[in-house]
Amino acid sequence: MMQFMEGSLAVADAVRLCRPQVISAYPITPQTHIVEALADMVANCTLDAEYITVESEFSALSACIGASAAGSRVYSATTSQGLALMFEVCFNVAGMRLPIVMTIVNRALSAPLSIWNDQQDSISLRDSGWMQLYAEDNQEATDLHYLAYRVAEDHEILLPAMVCFDGFILSHTYEPVETLSQDQVDAYLPAFRPYQRLDAADPISFGMFASPDYYMEFRYEIDRALERAKERIARAGKEFGKQFGRDYSALVEGYQLEDAETAFVAMGSLCGTVKDAIDEMRAQGKKVGLLKIRCYRPFPGPDIAKALAGVKRVAVLDKNISLGSKGAVGLEVKDALYGSGIAVYDYIVGLGGRDLKKSDIAAIAALAEKGQGDQFYGLRQEVLR
Numbered sequence: 001m002m003q004f005m006e007g008s009l010a011v012a013d014a015v016r017l018c019r020p021q022v023i024s025a026y027p028i029t030p031q032t033h034i035v036e037a038l039a040d041m042v043a044n045c046t047l048d049a050e051y052i053t054v055e056s057e058f059s060a061l062s063a064c065i066g067a068s069a070a071g072s073r074v075y076s077a078t079t080s081q082g083l084a085l086m087f088e089v090c091f092n093v094a095g096m097r098l099p100i101v102m103t104i105v106n107r108a109l110s111a112p113l114s115i116w117n118d119q120q121d122s123i124s125l126r127d128s129g130w131m132q133l134y135a136e137d138n139q140e141a142t143d144l145h146y147l148a149y150r151v152a153e154d155h156e157i158l159l160p161a162m163v164c165f166d167g168f169i170l171s172h173t174y175e176p177v178e179t180l181s182q183d184q185v186d187a188y189l190p191a192f193r194p195y196q197r198l199d200a201a202d203p204i205s206f207g208m209f210a211s212p213d214y215y216m217e218f219r220y221e222i223d224r225a226l227e228r229a230k231e232r233i234a235r236a237g238k239e240f241g242k243q244f245g246r247d248y249s250a251l252v253e254g255y256q257l258e259d260a261e262t263a264f265v266a267m268g269s270l271c272g273t274v275k276d277a278i279d280e281m282r283a284q285g286k287k288v289g290l291l292k293i294r295c296y297r298p299f300p301g302p303d304i305a306k307a308l309a310g311v312k313r314v315a316v317l318d319k320n321i322s323l324g325s326k327g328a329v330g331l332e333v334k335d336a337l338y339g340s341g342i343a344v345y346d347y348i349v350g351l352g353g354r355d356l357k358k359s360d361i362a363a364i365a366a367l368a369e370k371g372q373g374d375q376f377y378g379l380r381q382e383v384l385r
Helices: 007-017 032-043 057-069 080-085 087-095 138-152 182-188 215-244 270-283 301-307 328-336 358-369
Strands: 002-006 022-025 050-053 074-078 101-106 131-134 161-166 174-178 252-255 262-266 288-293 295-297 313-318 343-348
Touching: 002 007, 007 032, 007 101, 007 138, 007 161, 007 174, 022 032, 022 057, 032 050, 032 074, 050 057, 057 074, 057 080, 057 087, 074 080, 080 087, 087 215, 101 138, 131 138, 131 215, 138 161, 138 174, 138 182, 138 215, 182 215, 215 295, 252 270, 252 301, 262 270, 262 358, 270 288, 270 358, 288 301, 301 328, 313 328, 313 358, 328 343, 343 358
Parallel strands: 022 050, 022 074, 074 101, 101 161, 131 161, 262 288, 262 313, 313 343
Antiparallel strands: 002 174, 131 295, 252 288
């Protein structure tokens, strides 16, 4: 059924349909509407779940660990400083192989304080062992939650997943969203069947001490599970497409790439602006295209190399910065295309919610054609020292 919904409420409704048994979260802008809606659902008995009220994001994800280890399907949500407070616990979740799904409403990190969007928060946890999926619009944001649970709970994967979508730009924006029924979701997402769980009658331990003789093998197993997740994400996305008409089998998605000479690479809601800019540039005879990265972890390097094999140059639009180096996405795209002869230029854009217009996209394309890349785009020189 098509509904006109705020992004946060559409995500909350999708989470409800996934039948989480335990929810633990701490409200923080711009994530708050999601957990407020879920709390209302629990209080009004439209969602049969335990909602745990906690004093911080650290406690929220810690409570999720206990609930997941005990055999429950678990959900949380956070953003920015809240995710930073969860840093230690995020590594614990992945290391214990607990299939928790968490929504990240992307927002800039302090200091200085900013409540507006960029992707620095989730990018900073890219090495924690979580799968990371990025949504372009609110339809994709809702659908990716069904897929995330499906893959995370696969016994060949058993890893947590972040579904990331841009704060305010999507979370507080109303868009048409095709919602599913409970029967439809149940047909796609089976009831949670834990691989193992805490049981007093058959005691086991999670996250125990590992000496140097064993620690490295645990990290290797997480890495291999992430590698297997590429195929599982593609399979789950294809099955979703067969059932509901929206195919998410591709970890990356091309737009106007067939004859493109310059290709943009981006993640999240920025992709919509880039598509509009491409349409205008195409009307002017410019051969430009877009490669949208939907799945950032596991990183789809071979898929990126294949999709961009025919272009002359790549302009990566990074809404993050690995300070002292380059944008995180740009670094990995350069690695994926190493030896191809394709020039890759990285542009740091949109930090702290700075707007990126269609005219800016065209200007970046012109810079890439001149070979002028690896820079912060749109800096206000008058405020720099």
